[in-house]
Amino acid sequence: MSNMFDIEVFHNPALAPGATSVDAVITLTAPQDVEGGEEPTAVEIIMVDMSGSMDQGDRFPMAIEATCAAIEALADGTWFSVIAGTNRAYPVYPARGPAAIANAETKGEAIKTVRTRLRPSGGTAMGVWIEAATIAVRQMRDTITGPVLAHGILLTDGKNEHEQRSQLDARLAAAEGIFQCDCRGIGADWEVEELRHIASRLLGTADIVASGDLVGEFRSMMGAAMGKRMADVGLRVWTPKGARIVHLRQVAPSIEELTDRGVEPGAPFTLDYPTGAWAGGESRDYHLRVEIPTGEVGQERRAARIQLMLDQKETEPHFLQAFWTEDTNSTTRIVAEVAHYTGQADLAQAIDEGLAARKNGDDKTATVRLGQAVKLASESGNDATVRLLQKVVEVEDAGSGTVRLKAGVAEEDEMALDVRSTRTVRVKRSGEPS
Amino acid sequence: MDPTCGASPDQLAGGFCQVCGLAQPGRRDHIEIDRGWVAGITDRGVVRKANEDAFAIETWDEVAVVCVCDGVASAPGSADISEVAAITAAETVLEAVRTSNWTELSDDDRADVLDEATERAQAATLSAGQADSANAPASTYVLAVLSPGVLDVAWLGDSRAYWINEFGPELLTSDHNHRNAVAEAQPDLGAAQLAELANGAALVRYLGPDGDGEPPEIVHFDPGDAPGMVVVCSDGLSMYDEEGTVMADAGRKAAASFPPSERGLVAARAASLVEFALASGGGDNVTVVIADSSHAASESESTRATSTGAASTGDEAVGHEAAGHGAAGDEAAGHGAAGHGAAGDEFVGDEASPAPSESDASGDVAPDAEPSARASSARGKGKAT
Numbered sequence: 001m002s003n004m005f006d007i008e009v010f011h012n013p014a015l016a017p018g019a020t021s022v023d024a025v026i027t028l029t030a031p032q033d034v035e036g037g038e039e040p041t042a043v044e045i046i047m048v049d050m051s052g053s054m055d056q057g058d059r060f061p062m063a064i065e066a067t068c069a070a071i072e073a074l075a076d077g078t079w080f081s082v083i084a085g086t087n088r089a090y091p092v093y094p095a096r097g098p099a100a101i102a103n104a105e106t107k108g109e110a111i112k113t114v115r116t117r118l119r120p121s122g123g124t125a126m127g128v129w130i131e132a133a134t135i136a137v138r139q140m141r142d143t144i145t146g147p148v149l150a151h152g153i154l155l156t157d158g159k160n161e162h163e164q165r166s167q168l169d170a171r172l173a174a175a176e177g178i179f180q181c182d183c184r185g186i187g188a189d190w191e192v193e194e195l196r197h198i199a200s201r202l203l204g205t206a207d208i209v210a211s212g213d214l215v216g217e218f219r220s221m222m223g224a225a226m227g228k229r230m231a232d233v234g235l236r237v238w239t240p241k242g243a244r245i246v247h248l249r250q251v252a253p254s255i256e257e258l259t260d261r262g263v264e265p266g267a268p269f270t271l272d273y274p275t276g277a278w279a280g281g282e283s284r285d286y287h288l289r290v291e292i293p294t295g296e297v298g299q300e301r302r303a304a305r306i307q308l309m310l311d312q313k314e315t316e317p318h319f320l321q322a323f324w325t326e327d328t329n330s331t332t333r334i335v336a337e338v339a340h341y342t343g344q345a346d347l348a349q350a351i352d353e354g355l356a357a358r359k360n361g362d363d364k365t366a367t368v369r370l371g372q373a374v375k376l377a378s379e380s381g382n383d384a385t386v387r388l389l390q391k392v393v394e395v396e397d398a399g400s401g402t403v404r405l406k407a408g409v410a411e412e413d414e415m416a417l418d419v420r421s422t423r424t425v426r427v428k429r430s431g432e433p434s
Numbered sequence: 435m436d437p438t439c440g441a442s443p444d445q446l447a448g449g450f451c452q453v454c455g456l457a458q459p460g461r462r463d464h465i466e467i468d469r470g471w472v473a474g475i476t477d478r479g480v481v482r483k484a485n486e487d488a489f490a491i492e493t494w495d496e497v498a499v500v501c502v503c504d505g506v507a508s509a510p511g512s513a514d515i516s517e518v519a520a521i522t523a524a525e526t527v528l529e530a531v532r533t534s535n536w537t538e539l540s541d542d543d544r545a546d547v548l549d550e551a552t553e554r555a556q557a558a559t560l561s562a563g564q565a566d567s568a569n570a571p572a573s574t575y576v577l578a579v580l581s582p583g584v585l586d587v588a589w590l591g592d593s594r595a596y597w598i599n600e601f602g603p604e605l606l607t608s609d610h611n612h613r614n615a616v617a618e619a620q621p622d623l624g625a626a627q628l629a630e631l632a633n634g635a636a637l638v639r640y641l642g643p644d645g646d647g648e649p650p651e652i653v654h655f656d657p658g659d660a661p662g663m664v665v666v667c668s669d670g671l672s673m674y675d676e677e678g679t680v681m682a683d684a685g686r687k688a689a690a691s692f693p694p695s696e697r698g699l700v701a702a703r704a705a706s707l708v709e710f711a712l713a714s715g716g717g718d719n720v721t722v723v724i725a726d727s728s729h730a731a732s733e734s735e736s737t738r739a740t741s742t743g744a745a746s747t748g749d750e751a752v753g754h755e756a757a758g759h760g761a762a763g764d765e766a767a768g769h770g771a772a773g774h775g776a777a778g779d780e781f782v783g784d785e786a787s788p789a790p791s792e793s794d795a796s797g798d799v800a801p802d803a804e805p806s807a808r809a810s811s812a813r814g815k816g817k818a819t
Contacts, residue, residue, distance in 0.1 A: 006532070239455075240451075240453065240454050240455030240456075241439070241453045241454050241455075242454070243455070268453075269453075292455065293454070295456065299456060299457065300450075300456070300457035300461070301450075301454070301455045301456045301457065302450045302455035302456075302457075303455065319450075321457075323457075
């Protein structure tokens with residue numbers, strides 16, 4: 001139809017006298033089909049952990065099969081590269097040069113190489129893998145004319161033992177804006193916080209995968225990557241002089257904090273936030289909270305202007321307006337979208353704090369916080385999270401959040417709850433069929 | 435008009451300061467949106483102190499969605515509900531147009547969308563206005579959707595839609611006012627008796643916290659093959675041009691003097707009609723929105739090209755300070771925002787107006803009058819069709 005993003009804004013513009021805080025949920029929906037313009041070139045980097053620990057159980061053969069499945073799923077014409085990661089990074093395919101271009105022949109060669117050449121040994125320094133990918137993608141970007149959709153898949157089974165956090169962060173900073181990266185952990189020896197940190201900096205997802213599910217997971221990650229149509233979409237937010245963006249976070253399909261990711265584009269009172277690549281028809285929700293200077297009753301103020309940045313061009317703006325009134329019917333009206341996502345953020349926090357307390361042996365706090373999480377998750381219809389919680393706690397009464405901690409919880413179950421705690425369910429819109 | 439925070443005048447957009455964000459006094463005094471083949475203007479007029487009229491425009495390929503709402507001046511808060519209702523209704527239809535094959539829907543299916551848009555607009559007035567007040571805010575409402583081969587119009591109150599082509603103007607709506615309600619109930623009454631009716635112009639149907647909440651009257655009009663335009667207006671125009679002859683003329687005049695200004699051809703026609711209403715006395719707020727089917731096919735291409743990647747609803751706006759340039763979005767009022775205009779003591783009762791408006795009936799609405807369905811192709815849920 002048309003190359004237009006749909007932007008919807010949900011907020012209560014009515015503020016009580018003296019009030020300064022404006023909350024809005026912004027729904028962005030990409031156009032179903034993109035017409036015209038240059039077709040972006042897809043770039044895919046597969047980073048597979050080949051540290052010594054991969055030799056445990058069936059991890060190694062499964063990782064090989066998953067990598068082959070991912071290569072198989074590459075769309076023809078995709079520029080791709082496979083990197084084996086230890087405390088160093090080794091190019092697996094192509095052996096020389098930054099990338100091969102996917103076709104039946106190169107994919108066949110890549111699969112053969114992966115099956116015959118890889119052996120686990122050595123340590124783990126994920127920043128080094130990412131650095132190697134960054135260099136390769138930079139070289140590709142220099143060669144490719146037109147827009148580039150660059151994506152990586154990172155598989156690990158362990159902690160980042162052979163690299164300091166500051167080194168990792170420096171390497172992540174260099175990769176930001178160069179490629180997006182989805183991260184997956186197998187087994188229970190990797191760290192949720194670490195992998196989520198990497199994925200989050202690189203605008204990707206983090207998750208735990210059972211080794212038996214690895215092939216399907218790689219295939220579906222690749223399918224999602226190949227489905228992206230628009231690269232490097234930016235969310236531009238103007239706020240008036242004297243205002244402050246308290247937070248801007250993606251809240252659906254998962255919570256991703258963007259507040260500290262704003263970059264000044266040069267325009268006054270304006271910040272650009274990265275949202276990465278979008279598939280046709282993809283829809284996400286964002287929660288913006290702005291503090292603005294207050295106004296007189298009867299005055300009206302623009303609290304924010306919201307635009308998308310596509311190919312360095314601004315889309316037409318949406319405005320968040322606020323006015324001050326003494327009519328309490330208006331000022332106390334609750335916007336369902338804002339309330340829902342505030343609840344989902346509380347849910348993620350309750351899980352984080354509950355699991356941390358459990359780890360520290362503070363069973364009392366853990367019981368209270370995980371109980372609150374059960375209550376919030378069931379109230380909001382977040383059934384996936386309820387199921388994950390049920391593996392960690394015995395639910396006596398979801399309505400009141402009464403739970404008992406389970407003994408002998410599998411470590412993978414706890415990690416699954418942890419890494420997926422930020423997944424949200426979308427708000428049910430007024431007027432939608434139930 | 436200088437921004438109140440001391441920024442320079444060129445830092446205003448759509449009546450809002452681009453530095454401090456504050457709405458400037460008189461934001462809604464004059465608003466224009468020019469979308470090429472669809473354009474609208476609202477103006478405070480000569481006599482009134484504030485503009486309670488509002489309009490919204492949405493376009494999607496060769497479909498135009500326009501909504502005009504005329505807030506009742508004597509009921510405080512009406513300016514707020516007219517704006518939020520217009521935006522809500524137009525957005526609701528746009529969403530349906532975007533997600534369906536609009537021109538292939540049946541009359542009933544399109545009517546369902548117009549019903550839903552009206553329902554949502556009505557619901558939006560509840561959150562914007564005070565329901566229990568004895569003088570609750572109220573607004574007229576005309577929603578018109580022009581697509582190749584069919585024009586759907588839903589309305590409540592006395593704002594109007596005309597179809598105008600080479601064969602002349604045709605009024606598509608009939609005012610939901612006391613006079614027409616009486617005329618229907620007592621067919622024997624002559625025109626003179628009807629003209630003498632007290633409160634003849636008082637609205638019997640309208641949007642607002644104490645509106646009837648019933649489905650709007652709906653007409654499906656076949657515009658035929660000849661190109662033409664739909665003119666949707668508040669009574670600030672139609673009271674000076676009941677038959678639409680001036681509207682029909684405006685098309686020819688504007689075409690003859692093209693390019694008359696920075697405005698596009700369709701916007702120039704709207705401007706000439708607003709100027710006509712002002713020159714005739716400007717007794718009420720005047721709003722004119724025109725969608726011209728003869729320009730739809732060519733312009734939808736260019737619109738698509740120039741707004742590549744643009745938010746489709748970014749420019750539905752109700753605030754547009756300057757004429758003629760395409761970037762209506764710059765001046766957009768907030769999506770989903772209930773704009774808050776300067777309400778307050780409005781001028782009530784304008785003896786200079788040649789035709790009565792809702793305000794001369796001291797803003798009251800006639801009680802106990804039945805809404806009516808007149809047009810032969812009219813459809814309304816719960817009513818005989």
